[in-house]
Amino acid sequence: MKNVAIIMGGYSSEYQISLKSGNVVYNFLDKTKYNAYRIHIFKEKWVMVDENENEFPVNRHDFSVNYVGIKLTFDVVFNAIHGTPGEDGLMQAYFELLGIPQTSCDYYQAALTFNKRDMLSVLKPYGIKTATSYYLDRGNVINEDEIIKTVGLPMFVKPNKSGSSFGISKVKTKEELLPAIENAYKEDNEIIIESFLDGTEVSVGVINYKGETKVLPITEIVSENDFFDYEAKYLGKSQEITPARISDDICQKVEAVSKKAYEVLKMKGFSRSEFIIVNGEPFMLEMNTIPGLTTESILPQQAKEAGISLTELFDNAIELALA
Incomplete structure (x- = not known):
């Protein structure tokens, strides 16, 4: 039986959706083939969570867990983290360095x-x-007329790196543009503004x-x-x-x-x-x-x-x- 670590949670606004995804994987995994373990990855802690919701710390040195007196290691990782650090390449690179196979794409593609x-x-x-686009980075001068001339109205203002539509606004008037940019900057320091298709x-x-x-x-x-x-x-x-x-x-x-x-x-x-x-x-x-x-x-x-x-x-x- 292969030991499967299902990683879930993450450091972004999407962590709750990730926990749901991870639990679905846990519940539907073929238990006759795999020993499945839920691993919660958060900024403040990496822990394995057992059936009774007890938490056991993950040793980040080799991604192992000291569980009821035995050292538990994993044959493969099922990645169910939406957003950072599971979808942006960080976990992929970490597992590649440790030589542990994982289910998502490689770190560069992520x-x-x-x-x-x-x-x-x-x-x-x-x-x-692709849509016509305009890029902004935090600190750039915001030229509203130039943005409107480039992409037209209505337009979409999006954080460059976030998921689940966090920080996205549909902008229909010039007055809505600056608040939409502020909203997107809450999620990321880079913005992509796209024409409405x-x-x-x-x-x-x-x-x-x-x-x-x-x-x-x-x-x-x-x-x-x-x-x-x-x-x-x-x-x-x-x-x-x-x-x-x-x-x-x-x-x-x-x-x-x-x-x-x-x-x-x-x-x-x-x-x-x-x-x-x-x-x-x-x-x-x-x-x-x-x-x-x-x-x-x-x-x-x-x-x-x-x-x-x-x-x-x-x-x-x-x-x-x-x-």
């Missing part, structure tokens, strides 16, 4: 995709379309399944709010329709672009990319490398539609990491 600006600029030369929003899961790149059935996002924000994502203020209501022709285009992005970036493990389809053309917004894994999350919904159970999905991720 760091690159976590940085929306850098990822989109790497993909652009491959013909992947008026079209159909879709989310596409791409995974390595049994050694092959597999594009999962596409999900269409219909938000009751102005955009797919935190409420829409987690508090039921959206419809997620899988498979998406798009033509076969557009579906093939989106699948091809999603697969290309996954392969160009030399991705591994799970990924979920967001696109807006405008006049039949997919424009890429971002890629998540640790997508939500709760039973309501988009990627598990897509896997289900493809006939892959959560147990099979998680088993496949661990088998590939161990291979």
